[in-house]
Amino acid sequence: MKCYIEGKRNSKVPNVDRENGIAVANEISDLCGESFNVANEARSKSKKSKFNDTGLVAAVCRHDRVWYLVNMTEAGEKQYYMFAILDKIFQEIPGNFTVGFLHDLACQYHRSMMKWKILPKWANRILFGLPALHAYGHQFVCQITYHPHKIEAFGRTDGKGTERFWNSISPLICVC
Numbered sequence: 001m002k003c004y005i006e007g008k009r010n011s012k013v014p015n016v017d018r019e020n021g022i023a024v025a026n027e028i029s030d031l032c033g034e035s036f037n038v039a040n041e042a043r044s045k046s047k048k049s050k051f052n053d054t055g056l057v058a059a060v061c062r063h064d065r066v067w068y069l070v071n072m073t074e075a076g077e078k079q080y081y082m083f084a085i086l087d088k089i090f091q092e093i094p095g096n097f098t099v100g101f102l103h104d105l106a107c108q109y110h111r112s113m114m115k116w117k118i119l120p121k122w123a124n125r126i127l128f129g130l131p132a133l134h135a136y137g138h139q140f141v142c143q144i145t146y147h148p149h150k151i152e153a154f155g156r157t158d159g160k161g162t163e164r165f166w167n168s169i170s171p172l173i174c175v176c
Contacts, residue, residue: 001084008116019114021123024146028139029111057081059089060161062100079109083118090122100127100151102159104134107142127151131159 018025055072059082068085072078082103089099099122103109110128112118129148130138138146148154 001080001087002078005080005083005116005118008118011116013115019111021114022110024107024111024139024141026111028141029107032138032142033105033108057085058162058165059085060165062155062157062161064161064164066165079112082109083113086122086126087119090119090125098125098127098153100129100148100154100157102129102131102148102154102157102161104131106130107138107146110146127153129154129159134159 016026022029054075057070057072057077058066059068060066068088070081070085072081082101086099086101093099101109106128107130113123113126117123128146129151130142130146132148135143135147144150148157148159
């Protein structure tokens with residue numbers, strides 16, 4: 001998936017004010033991306049040289065049950081980990097299912113997916129949303145576009161399932 005994403009991003013795309021299929025203008029999306037350290041894939045929280053695995057990425061259902069757990073082998077939250085999980089999910093579920101994708105930077109994932117045509121066969125089956133409390137750290141347009149309580153299919157889901165999962169396994173983590 002890493003090579004696939006890098007190949008897509010290295011392709012030339014026209015410079016537009018808004019990506020096709022996205023309600024938020026690129027100028028606004030850029031502001032959201034710049035305001036979160038995690039959006040800058042060049043930054044890293046740990047040094048790769050010390051560890052083979054740098055962290056975990058999880059995908060959970062709305063009931064906080066883990067669907068997929070992926071070892072990160074590069075520091076930082078790279079988008080291709082989540083795109084790989086989404087691709088795997090779509091390979092496993094029935095063809096008429098839609099996936100709700102709640103992530104702190106869902107607006108950035110949505111823009112990347114549309115701009116570089118990442119996973120185009122699944123694009124119309126993904127609903128992007130921001131976890132309820134994280135929405136307020138985004139630009140107002142992102143808040144009203146991606147807040148899960150404004151998107152019919154999310155119901156009262158808050159998007160914090162992975163954080164509850166990390167909390168539940170915290171006793172397994174050694175502080176050395």
